[in-house]
Amino acid sequence: MGESDLNKPLLNKVLAEWPDRLDLIIAELSRIDPTAWEPDQIVAYIDGLAASAPGDPDGLLQFVFGELEFVGNAGDYYSPANSLIHRVLASRRGIPLSLAVIASEIGRRVDVALAVVGFPGHVLLADVNRSRVWFDPFAAGARLGEHDLAELAGRFQPGLNLQPWMTRTMSGREIAERTLNNLVNAYEGAGMVGPMIAAAQLRADLPEADTGYRRQLAVLLAAGGRFERAAGELDRLIEIDPENQAAYEREAVRLRAHRN
Numbered sequence: 003m004g005e006s007d008l009n010k011p012l013l014n015k016v017l018a019e020w021p022d023r024l025d026l027i028i029a030e031l032s033r034i035d036p037t038a039w040e041p042d043q044i045v046a047y048i049d050g051l052a053a054s055a056p057g058d059p060d061g062l063l064q065f066v067f068g069e070l071e072f073v074g075n076a077g078d079y080y081s082p083a084n085s086l087i088h089r090v091l092a093s094r095r096g097i098p099l100s101l102a103v104i105a106s107e108i109g110r111r112v113d114v115a116l117a118v119v120g121f122p123g124h125v126l127l128a129d130v131n132r133s134r135v136w137f138d139p140f141a142a143g144a145r146l147g148e149h150d151l152a153e154l155a156g157r158f159q160p161g162l163n164l165q166p167w168m169t170r171t172m173s174g175r176e177i178a179e180r181t182l183n184n185l186v187n188a189y190e191g192a193g194m195v196g197p198m199i200a201a202a203q204l205r206a207d208l209p210e211a212d213t214g215y216r217r218q219l220a221v222l223l224a225a226g227g228r229f230e231r232a233a234g235e236l237d238r239l240i241e242i243d244p245e246n247q248a249a250y251e252r253e254a255v256r257l258r259a260h261r262n
Contacts, residue, residue: 011207013178018209021174024118025087025107028100031178032086034185034200039088047091048104052111059129062114063143066105070094074101074140082188082197085181098125099180101139117171120180121151123158128169136169179208195226206235213243220253229260 013030020026025048029041039047051070056062066072075084075095083089090096090104102118102125109116115130116137126146129135136146146154152164172180182205189198199222206216216239223232236254240247 011204013204014207014209017175017178024103024174024177027174027178028087028103028181031181031185031201031204032088034197034204035082035086035089037088038086044087044091048107049111052108055108055112055114057112057114059109059114059116059132059135059137060145062109062112062116063105063127063137066108067139067142072096072101072104072139073142074098076140080188080191082185082192082194085184085188097184098138098140099177099184102127103177105139105143118177119169120172120176121154121168122162124154125172125180126151126169128171175209179205179211182208195222199223199226199228213239216242224257229257233257 011030012033013027016023016026016030025045026041029039029044032038032044055065072090072094075081075093075097078084078095079097083093084095084097085100087100087104090100096104099118102116105127106116106118117128117130119126119128119136125139127137127139127143129137134148136151138144138146148164151169155162155164155168182201185201186198186205189195189201199219202215202219202222205211206219208215216235220232220235220239223229223235233254236250236257240250243250
C-alpha cells in the first residue's frame with residue numbers, strides 16, 4: 003500500500019462490514035508490506051489449514067501448535083514480520099496476537115469458539131464455551147487457569163492483581179489497533195520510516211481513534227520531511243480537537259514554512 007492510498011483505507015471498510023472476520027482485518031492491514039498476499043489468498047490458505055483440524059478446543063490447539071508447527075518467535079520477537087499475517091503463515095512464527103488470531107480463525111472454520119483476549123502485555127485465547135479456561139498461544143497453546151493469569155499480571159506489573167477487564171474479548175477493531183501499535187513500534191525499531199508512517203496513518207484513521215495517534219502521526223511525518231502532510235494532519239486535528247486549535251494552527255504554519 004503506497005502512502006497515497008491511505009486517505010480512505012480499506013481497513014475501515016472491512017471493520018464496518020465484517021467486524022468479526024479477524025482474518026480479513028489483519029489481511030487488510032498487512033497490505034503495508036509490499037509482499038503481502040491478497041486477502042482472498044490468506045482466507046484460502048487458512049481454509050486449507052482448517053480442512054483437517056479437530057472440532058474441539060484442546061485438540062485444535064494441539065493441531066495448530068503441534069502438527070502445523072506454529073510457534074512463538076522468541077528469537078526475533080520485535081520483527082515486523084511477526085505482525086504480518088502472510089509472513090506468519092509462511093514462517094509459522096509469530097507473537098501472541100498474530101498466533102492467537104490464526105488459531106481463532108482456524109477454530110471458527112470448524113465451529114470451535116476461541117476468543118482473542120487482550121491480556122496486558124500478553125494476548126491469550128479463551129474457550130468461549132468453558133468459563134475461566136484460557137490458552138497461551140506463545141507457549142504452544144498451554145492451558146492456563148486463574149493462578150497462571152495472576153502470575154502473568156504480576157510479571158507485567160509487580161503488584162498488579164488479576165481483574166475482570168484483563169480477560170475481556172478483543173473486538174476486531176481493538177485487534178487492528180493493537181496490531182498497528184506493534185507494527186509502528188517494530189518498524190521504528192527497524193528504522194523503516196515508510197512502513198512506520200503507513201502503519202501510523204492506518205492507526206490514526208481507525209474509527210474512534212485516540213487523537214494522540216494523529217498527533218504522533220504528524221510528528222512522524224514532520225521528522226521524515228513530509229511537512230505538508232504533517233500540516234494536513236494538524237488541520238484534521240483542529241476539527242477533531244477544537245479546544246487546542248491555536249496550538250495546531252501555530253504548528254501547521256511552522257511546518258508549511260518549510261516549503262519556502
